[in-house]
Amino acid sequence: MMIKDEAFPVEPWQVRETELHHDLLPQSESLFALSNGHIGLRGNLDEGEPYGLPGTYLNGFYEIRPLPYAEAGFGYPEDGQSIVNVTNGKIIRLLVDDEPFDTRYGQLLSHERILDMRAGVLRRCAEWKSPAGKHIRLNTVRMVSLAQRGLAAIEYEVEAVDDPVRVTLQSELVANEDQPSPSDDPRVAAVLVNPLAPVMHEVSENGALLVHRTRSSGLMMAAAMDHVVEAPGRLDLSGDAGEDWARTTVVCGLEPGQRLRVVKYLAYGWSSLRSRPALRDQAAAAIASARYTGWQGLLDEQRRYLDDFWDCADVEVEGDADCQQAVRFGLFHVMQASARAERRAIPSKGLTGSGYDGHSFWDTEGFVLPVLTYTAPAAAADALRWRSSTLEMAQARAEELDLHGACFPWRTIRGQECSAYWPAGTAGFHVNADIAMAFERYRVVTGDHSLEAECGLAVLVNTARMWHSLGHRDRYGRWRIDGVTGPDEYTAVVRDNVFTNLMAAANLRAAAEACRRNPDAAGELGVGLEEIATWCDTADAVHIPYDEELGVHPQCDGFTTLREWDFDDNTRYPLLLHEPYVRLYPAQVVKQADLVLAMQLQSHAFTAEQKARNVDYYERRTTRDSSLSACTQAVMCADVGHLELAHDYTYEAALIDLRDLHRNTADGLHLASLAGSWTALVAGFGGLRDDDGVLALDPHLPSGISRLRFRLRWREFRVTVDTDHDCVTYTLRDGPRSRLLIRHAGEQLELSTDEPTRVPVRPRVPLLPPPQQPPGREPLGRQRDRGGD
């Protein structure tokens, strides 16, 4: 079911659901997911059911499952990794005079849920009449603490309204929950049945503890709960537990107007190494710390963390309330996915659902980290440290593939390659350059060279070696890379994908420069002057195909002479669910921005006219069957002056989940697209580029946005960019030096901490009229919402 606007009114700092639609539960559970990057709780109802997909996740906690092949091949991964739905501690069941509170029965007088993006909590208010007519009011607040990594907490209040009632509250821990059966969509996760083997269970005075272990991956986890109960009169508190469940029961009587209030502290820990007692103590310590902080203390910490985040991340969008709300929603979830991930991966769906098995892809370095690098650089650094911690696995994979250096996985949780379809997995070698260049971007943007010394250099060197062994010189001396798949998965295993070739060359150059900056460390990695020179020569010789007749870059060698896709007959999207690869691959049909992404990330390699012609060419052939496309199209359409079209794409990228535009928000949020909403606004309408090592900006707004204000961290500075249709005001904060040289609209501009700098907007004049998209693939949603303007 499509999400209609009425269900979630547009409000700047919160996402509010005004009434409960049971058929939207799968989506709302994703939208209302809370996470700190370590613990993830889907927005399941407190009482546990009905549900779309019950979900409680610990970052990096996975089970191994065999990957079957009807026809296997050498180097195919044999083991997959799937995120585990761990012990659910969100459940608080309520009985009103022995009738269970269940929104499907009795009478739900009102129901509202609010995701508060400044407070970092999910609030719920409900009024309900039981089938027997007993009227209660419910207020709950749920949080996953950003300050205390192993902790979540729930405040649960129930109030008798008209009559005296006896309420029974069962607060639970439940392991090995039933899961709904899987769909046929290959993008959905495998279902693990009973993944958790019980290790121990323990009931304490006010709570309980369960410890479980995965059967194949051998990871151990502990979940503990503890309760603070306030009741007006007599109270009965008891506990009980079994292998896969624990329960704390509270019983009391309430007169009209009286309330029962329970604060539930929920602690999680897991480890592949630590012992059962160590894990048990870790959970107990988290509980103790939470009790010490107290509920209000947790709320305060949460608010402080978010105030600090928003101070340098917020984007203000005047004139477009949808995008205003959506970009904050996107930033909020990007923050949630990364804040306390601390050397664990940032999965493509964060910890909001089990889609794609909880794997991380190039989405992390390609789409999420660019945003974090400018807004929360410490989180970006931690994510990069996670990647570098998998370097040995990547080196082993490279050796298996008969390549030098390191070959990072296309999809993984722990670090091993888990892609079972190599043409859109292993062949996507560009992930290696995406990773390497994320280190380089971090260094350029933050000015922090310590990460490079700590681990970035080894990643740059190993990826450079991989590229050098993968490509080859043809008889004309051109350096070519064959048999790779670029970002566009509808044309795979190709020659000289422009995106890949440009990124590989950049990777080689960045590695060479990093070695020159760190000659001793480079020496320890066995890199000599000769190898550095070879990388530079190779990068200089890179072959970038160009179609002189059409004046466009073919996405890969020969692309512009492939068969055109028959858009008259074959327009059931996404095409991958209706057309075989054998037909998609050799046609000029593009799943997602590829050459267009190359123009964003390697902007300097294209002239303005090339950009305009390329955008025009690929717009007509791109179906956006991937969620990694709209934000890039927004950026490059803005770049070449199609500002209204860019605005439409911004809307699609930003509203992807709030409007369930891809119809799979139920499986988890599209983190890359949510991050991309920031990119669409900041790189699209703000004109941010950094591929020349300089902070380059060039704001120009579409008609529907009257003012755009965003913040960036650049080296020691915080920069605020505030633009309307005529003028841009740059404000510089912090920094030991008082001046910063940036590029504005292609010209050097000096900013100072003394006072804001105000300059006129340079209008972008399009070379070509706005292009058409394939039939049925105009940007999703905004036209309708705009009433066709």
Add this chain to the structure above:
Amino acid sequence: MMIKDEAFPVEPWQVRETELHHDLLPQSESLFALSNGHIGLRGNLDEGEPYGLPGTYLNGFYEIRPLPYAEAGFGYPEDGQSIVNVTNGKIIRLLVDDEPFDTRYGQLLSHERILDMRAGVLRRCAEWKSPAGKHIRLNTVRMVSLAQRGLAAIEYEVEAVDDPVRVTLQSELVANEDQPSPSDDPRVAAVLVNPLAPVMHEVSENGALLVHRTRSSGLMMAAAMDHVVEAPGRLDLSGDAGEDWARTTVVCGLEPGQRLRVVKYLAYGWSSLRSRPALRDQAAAAIASARYTGWQGLLDEQRRYLDDFWDCADVEVEGDADCQQAVRFGLFHVMQASARAERRAIPSKGLTGSGYDGHSFWDTEGFVLPVLTYTAPAAAADALRWRSSTLEMAQARAEELDLHGACFPWRTIRGQECSAYWPAGTAGFHVNADIAMAFERYRVVTGDHSLEAECGLAVLVNTARMWHSLGHRDRYGRWRIDGVTGPDEYTAVVRDNVFTNLMAAANLRAAAEACRRNPDAAGELGVGLEEIATWCDTADAVHIPYDEELGVHPQCDGFTTLREWDFDDNTRYPLLLHEPYVRLYPAQVVKQADLVLAMQLQSHAFTAEQKARNVDYYERRTTRDSSLSACTQAVMCADVGHLELAHDYTYEAALIDLRDLHRNTADGLHLASLAGSWTALVAGFGGLRDDDGVLALDPHLPSGISRLRFRLRWREFRVTVDTDHDCVTYTLRDGPRSRLLIRHAGEQLELSTDEPTRVPVRPRVPLLPPPQQPPGREPLGRQRDRGGD
């Protein structure tokens, strides 16, 4: 274990195993397999064990199994088909004074098995002393009748040598035999556990009957046995049966020199439609007919059938006893696989093993039918009728792939696509042209146009339509086919594979001509003049890439500028078991003849110089990791004058199974390569070509062959070609007309039935010196056998 020469001495008309090597049983069971194309019996020992792989097969009798995908895609086949090891009726167990005859116990004084290729039987003679010292002599003869399609028979004689013995003979039918566990090699079959569900069992006076049904495919089969027993004295005969077994027991006493003789008749039938009583009666009828014919009658029929076959199929190779034996062995098995297949497929391993799941590939039309068309055209016609019977399935597959016409499966038993790896399956579109051109070759060679009218036209039209919808015109008007895989599976999903493009163009032209010959039938298929004209235009516009600088044809667009394979470091063959596709595909390494096969089958499209340069280029890059390569390399090396190298390849193609050169003869014989031994001699040293519609010959022998004599059917004629190093003698038999115009060494030559025509050999002078092969991939075996000459 490699087969050494000593185990199988070289004899012209038989394959003789001089002693029993238990570790060679897997291979000898394949070599000694008997079949008539309908029933196949592996050469398992009569007593059932030890065994390498127990095997009894009925052509077309398969079970369905799910094809698993860790990441599925649209259009992937969900069901596989696997040949079933059906009820084993070969088993005759012998007890000598209660001690079972088992070659692993007691003392095997002598053991010989002979495959007699003129008699069409497998003989076995053994002398054995039981652990208790009782000496017996055993003589058995096994046949699968070529005259009576549903029948096999065994003559079993046991003789007491030194002492009186009591012998017990248990003749059995056994369903759902245990199978050895599978290996990791993807080319080996899936193992079905208990594929046969019992339907009924019945004991008759002298035998028994078992009826079973497959669980998923729902096919029903009956196996019946009956016995004629001759014993010198008192005899006890009894029968018994269960759901999965039946047994006839014979007990008698033998004085020294006395013999017990049993003739076992074995009848099989299966059907997807017919009822249990109908199948039971069918088996009973086959038994009755066999009893009427009698053992000697069956032997006589068998010999007559084979005399007739050899009369027009035999190839005599003087000077090379290995090849002499091997080419007859090859022809014998090709005959066995096809003789009575009668509108069932010819699997790539015939009915000699379960390798490749018993599937048929393009091997049939590409390698086996060219031989049958010249030697047993009725069998070729039946095989083509089978293909055409699957046309509706091929049309459904084309529709699924969004193509017009028909798309035949890469691998199948019944007709549905069963390939689970599309880059080397569905993308191998050339199978469609291979099939279409097999119809065309049949018409040209036999002069029989009735098959075209009966079913060939529809195949030609539907494949032409498929090609037309698959390819496209580029902006220069060139017709190109992208995203296909040619014969070489180490470079897949490419542009403009020369083999595919030439064959597709030939397919289009042949379809156009067939429609012009059959305008009414074409009209019924909806083919009008315009469509015919379009096919011709398209064929004329086909793009054949050519590398002007190197003077060679790239196997596909850009092939000659791909990375060279590193043959210094990566030479563990077959490469596919040691290297990932992601590295093989974009390198200049060739699994099997591809461009070289194009030069054989579309000879007219290449100049002599191009052929010489192309052979030289691809020889250096071809690993022959497929058994479909050596014969083609033999033909084209001979064509360009590398006669000694061609001789080596002929040896490799011919001896592939007799010497287990690919080390997987255990899974079944390599029927295409065995057929290819004929092709290597006849098309290689005989120079046979037919792609211009004319019988073209051009004999020239290598030094190791002093004389080559072979027979061909050409239209109404039988032609005998008898050549030595100097002269060729053409002899014409049959034919209503007395004259036939052929091409000899490129010149027209008229043959007459009146007298032989004797002409000089035209020596082939090589343009280039003999090429090197990749390290370790010089032709297999002959150097060693020749002692390094």
